[in-house]
Amino acid sequence: SVRQYIIPTYVHIVVSDDGTGMGDVAKDVVEKQVKALNEAYATNAATAGIQWVFQVRSVVKTSGPDMCDQQNEASMKAKLRKGSRDALNLYITDLSACGLLGYSSWPWDLKKKGMVMDGVVIHYDTLPGGQYRPYNLGRTGIHEIGHWLGLYHTFQNGCNGNGDSVQDTPFCASPSEGCPVHRDTCPQPGEDPVRNFMDYSDDSCMRAFTSGQHGRVEQMWKQYRLMV
């Protein structure tokens, strides 16, 4: 039998209040992003005996300031965050002021920073069909939620130590760009996992999580987010 984790998901669309109205994404675009998330988190989950389901509870549009600024981030999250520590809050907004595709809190931040700051922020143009080429197929949301679930980059610690603390992702020395073929930057066995969602490759290149990553996510979930 497969263990199923249903993650209540609150989507907040924070439209720029600077007069440009940037980030006012349409409902069907949000639906495509959620579909991309559910497909990605089904990958290899079955082999790990787990199933992750992001179940959208609400999609709400608000106008707000640039969430690049830490004070704005805190005030918007304080105003908008919903649910308990097992709920995903996904903020879709304009991050062009800081040139970021997205950013996330870690599960272990819950203890230090409290629940209000918990969540994932992504640039609206990274959603499927957005303008942020080659990062416009919704992989940024998948990648940032990976961090939110406790996954490190595949190049964490380079070729050293425990790498990304996942057994079945080969070590790699540095982030990949584009979609390199036979990239191999570490002496340990295996080519670099350039197609893994936790690398930095182009969206069209990214397509997998490993069962080891699903195992770590489940472990992190039980440690930090399980509601009993």
Ligand code: ARG
């Ligand atoms: N640089 C960002 C981070 O480290 C996101 C990278 C997402 N990559 C992508 N192909 N969409 O969290």
Ligand code: ZN
């Ligand atoms: Zn990352």
Ligand code: CA
């Ligand atoms: Ca590894």
